Amino acid sequence: MISYFKEVGTAFWNTCKGLKVTLGYLFKPAITVSYPTEKLVPFEKFRGALLFDTNTCIACNLCVKACPSDCIALKNAKNEQGKTIAKVDWYTIDFGKCNFCRLCEEACPTKPKSVWHSLDYELMFQNRDEMVRSWRKEDDYVGVYFDRGEQKFKPPTGQVPIQDVPARR
Ligand code: SF4
Ligand code: SF4
Incomplete structure (x- = not known):
């Protein structure tokens, strides 16, 4: 049971780390262009x-x-x-x-x-x-x-x- 909750906690923590990276880029200016209209x-x-x-x-x-x-x-x-x-x-x-x-x-x-x-x-x-x-x-x-x-x-x-x-x- 303990190991189950430990696994859930690790997965949750890793998801938060991923979201932190995503959110970090969300408000930065885009570095890609919408070819061919741009x-x-x-x-x-x-x-x-x-x-x-x-x-x-x-x-x-x-x-x-x-x-x-x-x-x-x-x-x-x-x-x-x-x-x-x-x-x-x-x-x-x-x-x-x-x-x-x-x-x-x-x-x-x-x-x-x-x-x-x-x-x-x-x-x-x-x-x-x-x-x-x-x-x-x-x-x-x-x-x-x-x-x-x-x-x-x-x-x-x-x-x-x-x-x-x-x-x-
Ligand atoms: S002016 Fe320029 S483009 Fe025209 S023939 Fe001479 S080198 Fe060529
Ligand atoms: S001199 Fe001008 S036309 Fe001739 S190969 Fe070079 S770029 Fe092309």
């Missing part, structure tokens, strides 16, 4: 999906030469007289070959950079076409891809810039 923002130098700005790019070709994976291509724009100007007609990055090394961003001489890594770590592709990102004069930083089936440029599917969701640092 996301952590990576550190500043994180090499996420590349973005490009057609307005600042001077079509100098330095990023093309710096890229070790040969995944950047561009074409200079021309003025009304047919003379080549320091602007791009189009610019492409093949994310299927990119190793996210940042050499293109480092080589870019413009301020701010015309090609740079975003903090977006959710880059995803539905097919090979989507891996080749293109930018023309009217496109935003994220760019478009050419759908060979539909023979037209389309915005990338399912890419949500990491900055557009509630963040916790």
Whole structure:
């Protein structure tokens, strides 16, 4: 009988110890995030999906030469007289070959950079076409891809810039 009550007392005491730990954490701020409605923002130098700005790019070709994976291509724009100007007609990055090394961003001489890594770590592709990102004069930083089936440029599917969701640092 004594040993029975001793066992009950020990179990009760152990339960209290467990509850003490639980209660200790109950009023502390949460360290987890409710992904995907809430996301952590990576550190500043994180090499996420590349973005490009057609307005600042001077079509100098330095990023093309710096890229070790040969995944950047561009074409200079021309003025009304047919003379080549320091602007791009189009610019492409093949994310299927990119190793996210940042050499293109480092080589870019413009301020701010015309090609740079975003903090977006959710880059995803539905097919090979989507891996080749293109930018023309009217496109935003994220760019478009050419759908060979539909023979037209389309915005990338399912890419949500990491900055557009509630963040916790
Ligand atoms: S991050 Fe590296 S591999 Fe990717 S496009 Fe830039 S230079 Fe090329
Ligand atoms: S992105 Fe930068 S390095 Fe590449 S062509 Fe444009 S200005 Fe030159």
